[in-house]
Amino acid sequence: xxxxxxxxxxxxxxxxxxxxxxxxxxxxxxxxxxxxxxxxxxxxxxxxxxxxxxxxxxxxxxxxxxxxxxxxxxxxxxxxxxxxxxxxxxxxxxxxxxxxxxxxxxxxxxxxxxxxxxxxxxxxxxxxxxxxxxxxxxxxxxxxxxxxxxxxxxxxxxxxxxxxxxxxxxxxxxxxxxxxxxxxxxxxxxxxxxxxxxxxxxxxxxxxxxxxxxxxxxxxxxxxxxxxxxxxxxxxxxxxxxxxxxxxxxxxxxxxxxxxxxxxxxxxxxxxxxxxxxxxxxxxxxxxxxxxxxxxxxxxxxxxxxxxxxxxxxxxxxxxxxxxxxxxxxxxxxxxxxxxxxxxxxxxxxxxxxxxxxxxxxxxxxxxxxxxxxxxxxxxxxxxxxxxxxxxxxxxxxxxxxxxxxxxxxxxxxxxxxxxxxxxxxxxxxxxxxxxxxxxxxxxxxxxxxxxxxxxxxxxxxxxxxxx
Numbered sequence: 001x002x003x004x005x006x007x008x009x010x011x012x013x014x015x016x017x018x019x020x021x022x023x024x025x026x027x028x029x030x031x032x033x034x035x036x037x038x039x040x041x042x043x044x045x046x047x048x049x050x051x052x053x054x055x056x057x058x059x060x061x062x063x064x065x066x067x068x069x070x071x072x073x074x075x076x077x078x079x080x081x082x083x084x085x086x087x088x089x090x091x092x093x094x095x096x097x098x099x100x101x102x103x104x105x106x107x108x109x110x111x112x113x114x115x116x117x118x119x120x121x122x123x124x125x126x127x128x129x130x131x132x133x134x135x136x137x138x139x140x141x142x143x144x145x146x147x148x149x150x151x152x153x154x155x156x157x158x159x160x161x162x163x164x165x166x167x168x169x170x171x172x173x174x175x176x177x178x179x180x181x182x183x184x185x186x187x188x189x190x191x192x193x194x195x196x197x198x199x200x201x202x203x204x205x206x207x208x209x210x211x212x213x214x215x216x217x218x219x220x221x222x223x224x225x226x227x228x229x230x231x232x233x234x235x236x237x238x239x240x241x242x243x244x245x246x247x248x249x250x251x252x253x254x255x256x257x258x259x260x261x262x263x264x265x266x267x268x269x270x271x272x273x274x275x276x277x278x279x280x281x282x283x284x285x286x287x288x289x290x291x292x293x294x295x296x297x298x299x300x301x302x303x304x305x306x307x308x309x310x311x312x313x314x315x316x317x318x319x320x321x322x323x324x325x326x327x328x329x330x331x332x333x334x335x336x337x338x339x340x341x342x343x344x345x346x347x348x349x350x351x352x353x354x355x356x357x358x359x360x361x362x363x364x365x366x367x368x369x370x371x372x373x374x375x376x377x378x379x380x381x382x383x384x385x386x387x388x389x390x391x392x393x394x395x396x397x398x399x400x401x402x403x404x405x406x407x408x409x410x411x412x413x414x415x416x417x418x419x420x421x422x423x424x425x426x427x428x429x430x431x432x433x434x435x436x437x438x439x440x441x442x443x444x445x446x447x448x449x450x451x452x453x454x455x456x457x458x459x460x461x462x463x464x465x466x467x468x
Contacts, residue, residue, distance in 0.1 A: 034350035042232030043349025044358035047089045047340030049159065049389030054092040056377045057169040058332060061101045063109060065330045066374050067261040070366030072331035076322050077359030080336070081352035083318070084310065086300055088355060089340025090322070093119065093333040095284040101172055103279060109330050110272040115280025116323045116333025118273075122285050123293070124320025127313045136294055136312035142408040143432035144298050145400040146415025147290050147425050148338055152400075154420060155339050155393025162386025163189045178383060183248045189383030192237045196347075196391060199233040203346050203395055234347035234391075237384055245379040252379065257372040266330050284333075286426035292319055292335035299338045302399050303345050342399070343392025411436050 033040055058064040073090050080088040096115045100107040107115070126132040161167070163186070165174035180186045246252055297310045319335050327333060344354060365373055400416075403409045414435055419428025 032351070033353050035348055036230055038230060038232040038235075039348030040351065040354040041357050042235040043087060043344045043347045043354045044361070045234050045238040046087075046343035046345070046347040046349060046388065046392060047091060047337070048238065049162075049343065049385045049387075049392055050091055050094075050155070050337070050339060052377055052380060052385055053162075053167075053169055053382075054094065054097045055332060056374065057101055057172070058092070058097055058112070059371075059374050060378075061170050062106050062112060064112070064332055065109070065261055065371065067366050067370040068263050068326075068330050069332040070362045070373070071260065071263070072326040072329065073334060074359040074361075074363035074366060076326070076334060077355045077362065080318060080322075081355035081359065083352075084315075085352045086304055086307070086310075087341060087344040087349035087352065088296075089337055089344060090334050090355070091337040091340045093284050093288065093335050094337075095287050096280040096333050098172070099280050099283065101170070107275065107280065108272070110266050110268045111276040112280065112333065113266055113327040113330060114268060114273045114276030115284065116276075116327040118277045118281035119284045119288055119333065120320040120323030120327070122281075122320075123288060123316045124324065126289070127315070127317030127320060130313055132289075132293060132316040133311065133313045135289070136297060139294060140411070140433070140436045141298070142403060142411035143415055143429060143436060144290075144294055145403055145408075146412040146432050147419065147429060148295050148299065149397050149400040149412060150416040150419035150425060150428055151291055151295070151339055152342070152393045152395070152397025153416070155389055155396065157393075159386045159390035159393055162382050162389065163193075167382050183244050184381040184383055186383065188244075188381060189387055192240070192384050192387045193390070196233050196237065196387065199228045199231050200347065200391075201228075203391075203398075232348070234388065237387065241381050241384040242376070244381055245376045248379045248381075249375075252375050255372060255375045256369060258368060258370070260367050260370045263329050265328055283424075283426075286429070288319060288335050289316075290425050290429055291338055295338035296336050296341055299341055299396070299399050302402075303341070304350075338399075339392050339396045342396035343388065346391050346395040407439055411439070 035043075055064070055066065055069060059066045076090045080090065093116060096112060096119070099115075100112050123132075126135075161174050164178055166176050166178055167173075168175050178184070178186050178189070182188070293312055293316045296315060297312050300307075300310045315336055323333050349355070369376075400412055403412050411432055415428045415432030417428075418431045419425050
């Protein structure tokens, strides 16, 4: 007994550090930054290429209360950042926003709110009952990749339009070609693009697998990459855009008013519910299920492979809870978008603190400047927004690069092509599912016919061998 005691003591001593690590306070394990502070803050602005144009459009066209939206989305950012511990984005519900500004007459604030609340109720139900988790498990990966690829390319196409042409967000169309020079010219946009490419590269990261022959050059390159990657390039570009707002229109200083707008409950009629559900929620629900939940969970697993996989039920319930609280007060309907997650990751966000910082910034702006902040957004260089959106779109589209077989690539590309051509992720999703099932059925039929043919030939050979 005494002889085994030293061994037991050494074993205990050897395992103590691991046990201490596992028994660390939950605050230290879950709420620590995964990247340096500047990179996390830089990543926070990675999804503003979609957030700003949609918020600006709804504010100008449908009289969205900007102050209320900023305050509520700020709390969404802070809560979801701490809850999910990844840079979980909070983005506008794009289909509802598109319908709101394209319908004649435009949807009112109450109708936009009912569209968001109706979508939220469906997602909350799917999340609470666990149906969303079941759907997440059974969906074929090539179909999900097709949805991600189409969404990423759609962002990239819109980004190129932002860079090349002047935009009329109220009319939702591109206008004249953008001038080369000026405070929102092509030179500014291309310079911002080159700046981000130089300091962020293609978005890849050194895996540390160097051979002895090229160890020193790779170490030098790795050190250089780390230094350049520590520079908050996206934040610098965004701050440049803010400075240019005041240079483009100095009268903004006189138009700014301090203090938030008064927050109150909307007056909603039965007709608002009918219009909001039929015109806004019906096209938004499939998009939210696919891009705001399924694609986000798949993408988070790709970007953060060492962490616990996101629960589709929790993400779905999160979207539902956010909107069932904020929409009653006139806040913009929001969701968790895969494009926003890709954009924030692309520019350095690695933890929930990134969106916590973004939420704090939104909260300060909403409380200090209120609705008058729309004057600043209206002068923000659209070319710079296009550059930020381009990187987010490409990062999202690159998630589809793991389709290795020809069959998987075939399903993914057909799904993406139909989604882009038909302007409907739901249509592409249905076509992708049908094609996937058809290919599986074809394999089963081929296997069955081959097995039957094998049994038939075996029987013939047996009869032939038995004949004297």
